[in-house]
Amino acid sequence: MILGAHVSIAGGISKSVERAFEIGCETFQIFTKNQMQWKIPVLKDSEIKKFKENVAKLGVSPATVHSSYLVNIASPDKKTRLRSLNDLIADINRADKLGIPYLVFHPGAHKGKGVRYALDTIAEGLNEVLFKTNNTKVTVLMETTAGEGTNVGYKFEHLSYIMNRVEIRNRIGVCIDTCHIFAAGYDIRSKHTYRKTMNFLDTVIGFENIKAFHLNDSKRELGSRMDRHEEIGKGKIGIKAFELLVNDHNFENVPGILETPGGIDGYKRNISILKSLRRWK
Ligand code: MN
Numbered sequence: 001m002i003l004g005a006h007v008s009i010a011g012g013i014s015k016s017v018e019r020a021f022e023i024g025c026e027t028f029q030i031f032t033k034n035q036m037q038w039k040i041p042v043l044k045d046s047e048i049k050k051f052k053e054n055v056a057k058l059g060v061s062p063a064t065v066h067s068s069y070l071v072n073i074a075s076p077d078k079k080t081r082l083r084s085l086n087d088l089i090a091d092i093n094r095a096d097k098l099g100i101p102y103l104v105f106h107p108g109a110h111k112g113k114g115v116r117y118a119l120d121t122i123a124e125g126l127n128e129v130l131f132k133t134n135n136t137k138v139t140v141l142m143e144t145t146a147g148e149g150t151n152v153g154y155k156f157e158h159l160s161y162i163m164n165r166v167e168i169r170n171r172i173g174v175c176i177d178t179c180h181i182f183a184a185g186y187d188i189r190s191k192h193t194y195r196k197t198m199n200f201l202d203t204v205i206g207f208e209n210i211k212a213f214h215l216n217d218s219k220r221e222l223g224s225r226m227d228r229h230e231e232i233g234k235g236k237i238g239i240k241a242f243e244l245l246v247n248d249h250n251f252e253n254v255p256g257i258l259e260t261p262g263g264i265d266g267y268k269r270n271i272s273i274l275k276s277l278r279r280w281k
């Protein structure tokens with residue numbers, strides 16, 4: 001696994017590369033704009049140039065853009081759904097300009113309309129988004145969720161249902177968040193449970209469709225359906241799962257991105273823990 005963290009773009013997108021380098025990342029994830037607002041600021045050519053120069057100079061390249069937290073392409077509210085689709089399209093174009101291969105987004109929440117409604121609405125939305133960005137090389141990754149509220153994507157079957165309805169298959173994939181799948185009820189704490197969950201994942205989604213991981217321990221119990229990230233080894237998942245994951249040959253060249261609490265110092269600590277778990281150095 002190629003290891004990294006989600007880093008801030010404060011002070012400009014190009015600054016994220018320096019931050020990633022300083023904390024020992026081999027890859028990283030960013031938001032391309034404020035994740036709590038719909039506003040889409042202009043991405044200046046000078047900023048793109050500086051970003052790419054930093055990537056070349058420091059030798060650490062980004063794997064993923066994370067979409068805005070407001071995005072809900074399953075929303076029964078027309079205005080919210082339209083804004084969400086436009087936001088995803090904008091982020092795909094921004095990722096493409098920055099040379100970032102993947103956009104990660106949360107599938108969405110049905111707000112009372114039911115799981116099937118959400119899955120169909122998401123698939124329809126994705127077809128529109130992928131069609132309108134077919135001039136880019138960016139692959140869109142659905143992130144597994146903890147299943148809080150009316151969020152869908154907490155069962156692997158939800159994601160395969162959507163994938164099977166996406167027309168441009170080579171631009172859709174999945175990002176597995178370890179905290180989220182654990183909270184959703186998938187155990188990975190021992191060699192045995194890890195194997196069982198991974199075999200099921202391969203059967204339902206297929207390893208070839210797993211393009212990224214979010215590496216987070218969980219403050220909450222197995223099956224709690226609560227999304228609360230914890231530092232690696234300090235939560236209810238524990239260190240063994242991460243040892244199995246970073247050494248899993250099925251995911252040798254797959255990025256694993258930390259989204260743990262504890263700021264820059266936390267990231268430094270967690271990245272060095274993950275690196276120390278590798279049997280190859
Ligand atoms: Mn996420």
Ligand code: MN
Binds near residue numbers: 177214
């Ligand atoms: Mn995540």
Ligand code: ZN
Binds near residue numbers: 177179180227228229
């Ligand atoms: Zn989370």
